[in-house]
Amino acid sequence: MEQQKKIKIFERELIEDQFNRINQTDNTTVIITPKYNTTNKTELKIGVLLPFSQKNDNLTAKIVWAGSSAIRMAVNDINQQQMIPGAYITLIEKDSFPDTTLNQMSVTNAVYSSVTLLQQGVVGIIGDISSSWTSLSALISSTLQVPQCSFTANAVALSDKTQYKYFFRTIPTxxxxxxxxxxxxxxxxxxxxxxxxxxxxxxxxxxxxxxxxxxxxxxxxxxxxxxxxxxxxxxxxxxxxxxxxxxxxxxxxxxxxxxxxxxxxxxxxxxxxxxxxxxxxxxxxxxxxxxxxxxxxxxxxxxxxxxxxxxxxxxxxxWLGLYGYPPFESFLDQWAKLNPQMYPFAGYRNISYYEGLAYSCMMVMAKGYGKLIEDSSNQTGQLLKLASGELGDELLPPAFNINYVGPEGPMTYDSNGDLTTGNYxxxxxxxxxxxxxxxxxxxxxxxTSAPLFYDGSYNAPLDSPPSVALNPELGSPISNVILTLSFCGILFSFFCFLLVLIYQLIGFILTYGSVITMIGIPSTASCIVTPVTFSLGFLLVIGSIITDAHLIRSVVVIVGIDMIILIIGLIVARPLPTRFDVSFSTHYWKCATEDKGKKMVFLVLSTSYAACLLLFATFLAYKTRFAGKQYNRYSECKQMGLSVYNILFSALVGFAVIVNPLADFYTKYYIIVIAILWATTFSLLILFFPKVQAFYQYKLKERRQRRQLEEKSFGHQQNSLFSFLQSDQQSQPVISELLNLDQILHSDEPILSENNSRRKPSAVSTTTTTTGDGCQLIEVHEGEMPIRKVFRYFPFLSQWEMNHIMVFPWLGYFSHFSKDAKKGTVVSYYQVTVYSAKLEDYVLKIHGQGWYDIYIQLPTLNSLNTWQQCFNQRKPDARPYFTTE
Structure with a gap:
């Protein structure tokens, strides 16, 4: 077997690379070029700035040589796969630590190495090892608009783009x-x-x-x-x-x-x-x-x-050894195939430290260059500009954000050239x-496994000391007070409800119920029930005060408008129980919505509508403030006025607390609860306690009268219908309770003089006789009582006033006038019916011939029946003399 040729670079002996030519040009520079044919291809020089000659630290030496081997492996892949169209990469390895001393001369030599490397026309730099040395070279490369990547320098100072504009890295900070x-x-x-x-x-x-x-x-x-x-x-x-x-x-x-x-x-x-x-x-x-x-x-x-x-x-x-991660496993397969004598520290299926990051540095840089060329309309020109260093700002870190996934995970960068994720x-x-x-x-x-904590268990401790909820729980003193007051109010409302069927009582019951639902930690159901019951109760009370309590349609309209707004708001911006921490040991729960904007819209609509109703009720209470003084038996106007003023005051107090951003939970909660309970209880008592008292007084009086009747003999002669109203002194020349039209027309004295007008309220006068001289007498009735003139098709804005009335039943008309206002009106009518016959609410309705009807209040049921008969006493041939109002 032929022995491979050995070479020596930076005093380290290697065997010749089968894919590349390795040539050391001087003591600090090694050039590595591919052996394959590069004709018609553009050379792109990449500098590798590492302390190759450093011998004092074995760990640093291992990082340097293993990292350079990974970079060479990446260059082989890039050149063989033609990742940069029309180009090949030449590595220029530069020793950044040629001086073994740690003094000013070594810093100077390191700067000199960076400058000389850049002078060789490199289009990118990989290095250095330490953050301090990297900062020196990155400052120079950024000045010359050359991108630089580091796989070991993780100092946060290198994220400063004002100094290191072209610097990025594959190691996370x-x-x-x-x-x-x-x-x-x-x-x-x-x-x-x-x-x-x-x-x-x-x-x-x-x-x-x-x-x-x-x-x-x-x-x-x-x-x-x-x-x-x-x-x-x-x-x-x-x-x-x-x-x-x-x-x-x-x-x-x-x-x-x-x-x-x-x-x-x-x-x-x-x-x-x-x-x-x-x-x-x-x-x-x-x-x-x-x-x-x-x-x-x-x-x-x-x-x-x-x-x-x-x-x-x-x-x-x-975490550098991502064993089991597919890209890392692929890298290990390729890394293990290398010859360690040719690629130091390679050839094994494991890594020392930063080999995967060094490999990613070279691949990210190459893929970034390749994308710049592929995206260009003139690829050849773009490649030449890249090789000559003319691309400038096109080589900033965002250019290398190409969604590359390497052996160490995805290389995704932020605007500073730092990785957005890491491996740990x-x-x-x-x-x-x-x-x-x-x-x-x-x-x-x-x-991967259950963590063990200090106490030897696998149960995670709390993240803060036990926190106490500020919401009053059931059984606490304040909740007991709230419940007691609420249940007493509800029981009293039910008792009054048995006597007087009025919508206001339902409103009071619902309002008390809303306060009860505010006790304790809110639930999903209570977040819906509380606003619905409170709004419904409030509107029933105010609506019954504004309009006649017996006009069901009016009350339904007033309640229905707000209920529509409220229900749509609860559907669109559904409130949920939300915890708010006051301190590490206290918190409170309240109903809140995620979409604050939608909640605010419906809250403003609902609050504005309720405020308008309350202000209108206050206006009506002010306009009728003197009705009770003029006629004491009809003092409900005063009661309703006090109730409305009290509700307005309580609403202002509650609103001021709710909108105050400085108010704490206790302030808001207790003032709101107190305001609701006060307004509800005061209004309930002021409106219905007098009715209950009058009812019992009436029952006691009725019982005494029945006892007196039983004691009388059964032979007692009954009086006529109007005999109890006749004057005891009929022979007196003064005007008595019996008046006729001739006497009214021929009398020299004023009919309603100060003395003669002091008659019993709601008295009735009548006569049906004929005088000796042939004058026909007309039946007339008069009295002083509260009346209300209403427009038949819109009866809501009228108010009660004390008027003097004179009724001419045979002629089908009556007149009413106010002594305070000094004006009156003649009204023709065709029928009188009972509008209300409930206790303390005796009302007759006079059906006018035109567009207006008249309501009059009477003190007793007996008076109600008497006046109805008086109004309806008509001759068969009687025709109305007045047909306009």
Whole structure:
């Protein structure tokens, strides 16, 4: 077998590559070109800037040579598959660490290496190893508009596009470990977390990203606390930082601070590593933590038992060996076929560290170039521009966002050229040993085994101390008071309902019911029932006050309009029980909707409608404020006015509290409940307690009269229908209760003089005799009582007024006039019917000949019957003398 030729590059001996020619032109430069025919193809030079001659650190050397082997493997694939149309790639490897000393001269030589590499016409650079060396070369390459990719530099400072405009990388920054931590917390059911971070760029960017990502995952960052980077200040700042975190109620704490081991030992000393807390650490801190615990035990007593003290600790670290992931497995198959003497550290079905990321760096760059050429209308011209470095801003990081999925997962970049997802392992300390319990690939976390927590169980602890709901529960003193008042009001309403069938009582019952549903934690049903019962109850009360309580259609219209608005609003913006945290130990529940805009629209409509009804009721109460003074027996106007004013005052108080953004839960809840109970109870008592009292007084009076009648003899002569109304002094010349038209027309004295007008309210006068001189007398009745003149087709806006009336039943008309207003009207009618005969609500309806009807109120049922007979006493041939109003 023919022995392969050996070559030496950067003092490392390799055998000759079967696919490429390798030529070291000087001590710091090696050029690798493909052996196949490249005629009529354009050369694209890619620089590889790595510390090839570094010998002090074996780990660094392994990363450098294994990474360069992966890049060469990628170049072989690119050239053989013609991924860049009409072009081939030549690698120029440049030693970025030619000086072994760590002084200013080494920095100068590193800069010089970057400059000389760029002078060789490279269209892209891969490197460097450390973030500090990478920042030097990236600054120069960005100035010259040459894209640069790194597979090891993860410093957050390199995300600054003002300095590193053309820089991107295939290694994720440590900042996005926050995504994996938050997803792990979400899977464990934790919604509250705290962050402890070092006050440096990494810590600041970490907590800022964590806050943003937590908002998208319905997780709340309760507290984020920094500690100084200075070690002298860190000792004092660490205790206060840990105290502030735990005082905020945080129980799940993310640690992005160095040194991690020192922080955990201090937390253990403060008693913060126990069954109530969970610590999520950035990076694999197992070995360092063990070492620091041993050091601590040497110098302190009592000692720390590492296995038990830190059980349940979680650590999140980069995951490079994605075994089982198909793209990674394909990479391993190809990697294992390479000759390790030709490609250092290859030839095995495993990787050392960053080989997959180095391979992805070269592939992303090549595919980005290929897409630029394929998308161009002049591919040849575009390729020449690329080779000569004339594309400029077309080579910014977004140009390489081509949805490439490599061995280390998808290479998706943000505007800073940083990966949006990473690959991480979740370690769990169990009985002193590190165990993998989760794997995150491409932003998706899979829990591979159940995590073990500090107490030795697999049950995740709470994310905060037990929180107490502020909503009053059944059985609490305040709920007992609310229930007592509500049930008393409901029972009184039912009792009144048996006596007087009025819609207002139903409204009061529903309003009390809405207050009862506000007790305790709301449910999905109560979020619907509470607004419906309250609105319906309120509208029944106000609607019955505005219009006549007996006009069913009027009340239905008033209630129906708001019910339509409310029901549509509840369907479109359905309220659901929602928890709101006041502090880490207290919270409250209320009904809320997700779509605030829709809720606001229907809330404004419903509130505006109710406000208009309430204001109109207030207007009517104001207009009828003097009715009770003029006629005391009809003082319900005053009662209704007081009720409306009270409801208006309570509504203003409740509205002011609801719209106040500074009011806390207790203020809003209790003032609203008190306002509803006060308005309902006051209105119920002021409107119906006098009715109940009058009912019992009437029953007692009726019982006494019945007893007196039983004592009288059965031979007592009955009086005529109107005899009890006749004057005791009929012979007196003054005007008595019997008036006729001749006397009215020929009397020299005013009919309604001050003295003569002082008659008993609602008195009736009549006569049907003929005088000796042949004058025909006409039957006349008069009295003073409340009347209401209404337009037959729109009766809602009329009001009660005290008027003096004179009835001429045989002529079919009557007159009414107001002594205060000094005006009156003559009205013809054809029929009088009983409109209401309920207790304290005796009303006659006079059916007018025109478009208006007249309602009159009477004090007793006896008066009601008497006046109805008086109005309806008509001669058979009587015709109305007046036909207009």
């Amino acid at each position: 440590q900042v996005i470990i926050a995504d994996a931590m938050l997803e792990f917390a979400s899977k464990e059911g934790w919604k509250k977390l705290g962050i402890l971070y070092t006050d440096d760029p990494l810590g600041q960017q970490f907590y800022q990203r964590a806050i943003i990502q937590a908002g998208t995952m319905d997780i709340h960052i309760t507290q984020y606390q920094s500690i100084p980077t200075n070690s002298d200040q860190q000792n004092d700042g660490l205790n206060s930082a840990l105290k502030n975190l735990t005082d905020s109620g945080a129980r799940i704490i993310m640690v992005v601070a160095n040194p991690t081991s020192k922080i955990m030992i201090r937390a253990n000393q403060l008693g913060l590593v126990n069954e109530n807390y969970v610590w999520l650490l950035m990076g694999d801190a197992e070995e360092d933590l063990k070492t620091q615990v041993d050091v601590f035990n040497t110098n302190h007593t009592p000692t720390i038992d590492y296995a038990s003290a830190f059980q349940g600790l979680f650590m999140f670290d980069n 392992l979740v370690y769990n300390l169990q009985h002193g040993n590190k165990v993998v319990v989760g794997q995150s690939t491409g932003g998706i976390l899979n829990i």
